[in-house]
Amino acid sequence: MMRCIIVDDEPLVRELLEDNLSQVPFLELVKSCKTALEALKTLQEEQVDLIFLDIQMPRLNGLQFLQSLDHPPLVIIVTAYEEYAVESFNLQVADYILKPFGFDRVLKACNRAAELFRMKNAVVSSETVKSHDFFVNVEYTLVKIIVADIEYIEGVKDYIKIYLSSRTKPVLTRLSLKAIEAKLPVGAFIRTHKSFLVAISRITTIKRSFVCIGTKEIPVSETFRENINKVLKAD
Missing domain, CATH: 3.40.50.2300 (Response regulator)
Known part of the structure; x- marks a missing residue:
């Protein structure tokens, strides 16, 4: 408007x-x-x-x-x-x-x-x-993460996997989902599950139990379903 x-x-x-x-x-x-x-x-x-x-x-x-x-x-x-x-x-x-x-x-x-x-x-x-791009530590090396390149992020115990459109394999770094969420621009990502953060702009399909980025399915739990409803209302 x-x-x-x-x-x-x-x-x-x-x-x-x-x-x-x-x-x-x-x-x-x-x-x-x-x-x-x-x-x-x-x-x-x-x-x-x-x-x-x-x-x-x-x-x-x-x-x-x-x-x-x-x-x-x-x-x-x-x-x-x-x-x-x-x-x-x-x-x-x-x-x-x-x-x-x-x-x-x-x-x-x-x-x-x-x-x-x-x-x-x-x-x-x-x-x-672009102003939110950041570096993460990967095996004693600092790797730059371009925020616009992120598809979704998965939390695995004390680590996270950052899935990027420019890489076939995720970037694995010792960090919590809460810590990585603080580095991301407000409103650009949503939590669909306690273990997943998803880039809203990358979502291509929304199903009852999943959001899809192309052929990739990311789970949606009941706890975070309201986040998906907010995205639908915003559109």
């Missing part, structure tokens, strides 16, 4: 956009603002992922407002003026809608913004995972 605001001094345009956006299932309208200054206050108080921004407004126009932001969210310009298109795209806006507009044009812009939002979040997630 993307949280968005409208910034336009024309009441009829705001009402039309409000109606259009209410029909887009992946958008949540946080506020409809009459001025750029009102929008600035909203950005300070709320999480906003997308702005529908007019250009010609009193005191501070849309482009001046956009240039004043250090870390602006995604922006879709909505204006009656064609001549600002080049300047707007130089400011990395997601789309440029000309008034008057229909719902089909708004939906197209929303879909484009949603794709950019997914790409942006994917990059952030990748960087977050």
